[in-house]
Amino acid sequence: MLRSKGLTVVDVYQGWCGPCKPVVSLFQKMRMEVGLDLLHFALAKADCLDVLEKYRGRCEPTFLFYAIKDEALAEEGECFSRVKDDGEDEDVVSSGKTCTLAIIKPDAVMHGNAEEIVMKIQETGFDILTNEERTLAEAEMRLFYQHRAGEDAFEQLLHHMCSGPSHLLILTRTEEAEDVVTAWRNLMGPCDPDVARREQPDSLRAQYGTAMPFNAVHGSQDAAAARRELLLLFPSFTFSDQGTEAAPEKSPKQILAS
Known part of the structure; x- marks a missing residue:
């Protein structure tokens, strides 16, 4: 670094x-x-x-x-x-694979669903580079969701995301047939849990979400968003020059507490 x-x-x-x-x-x-x-x-x-x-x-x-x-x-x-x-x-935390961010939100953690969601993520073919439980600060969430600042439900979303512990995961894929960002979004399902239950009943949001904004999980919109979000929440995470592919570990080890 x-x-x-x-x-x-x-x-x-x-x-x-x-x-x-x-x-x-x-x-x-x-x-x-x-x-x-x-x-x-x-x-x-x-x-x-x-x-x-x-x-x-x-x-x-x-x-x-x-x-x-x-x-x-x-x-x-x-x-x-x-x-x-x-x-x-x-x-x-580094890898030669393409990565994305996953967040198990406070509502899912509060209902005791975090471990079950992690198991389903792994069973679906994802590798978890890190799984960190953390209560997110309002300041970092305002930056994280700044593209949604004009929405009516923005303040409610911030309050929810800072209301208790979340699980922050860095995901990669063992199978590269589908890129990790798309694969994770498909596993999450539609943003609204009610829509997810109608259109994709096996998705995580259909199974663990209740109603907006309590939809259990977050995923990056695309590769550019994944890079921005990972750098914001994991400052010591190292990327290569292309996309969200994490750079291989350097020697000697370069680690700073984050």
Whole structure:
């Protein structure tokens, strides 16, 4: 990540204090305005990274800036590695396959359907690169759904998406007969659960959705939307130059807590 072209901003924080959530939201907004490929933002926990030892014990915010004008100038240099409690390096989320975003929404999680939905996703031929439970913040959801800001139900949608934990999944396909974005949208079914029950009764929204906006799952509209949404919700996720194909893992491992 530190070798990415453009500007990388690292927010260094400590476990007892935690990152400043308003700053995270601000940088996400700036990334959308400047360009996802030119501005990168990550969080690094000083408590766990020996290279950040000199920043421990401070109360003031600390930001590190890395600028790469030309990728050819990037050197191996010194990089950060997030370490688990057991001392093993944690692999960066990456793959050589095309990816898309899936969200199991708060209504489905609240009704206890998340695990069953995950099983059906896997049974349908999807590979799950990551499955993270997270309560989404209003600021990031406003960016996420900014293309729907003019709709009457926009505020209701935001409230629902931030009302409780969601499951955020990065999906790939073992079988490439159908691209992963289209395959996931077909499995979800029509957006309105009532329509889904009439037209595609085996779809996830038909089985687990109730009424708009409580339709159980979200999927990216197309490849471009998948790239934007993944970069917004998974800042450390690495892409290749084409589409939503994640870049292969680099060596040495380059991991920043996100």
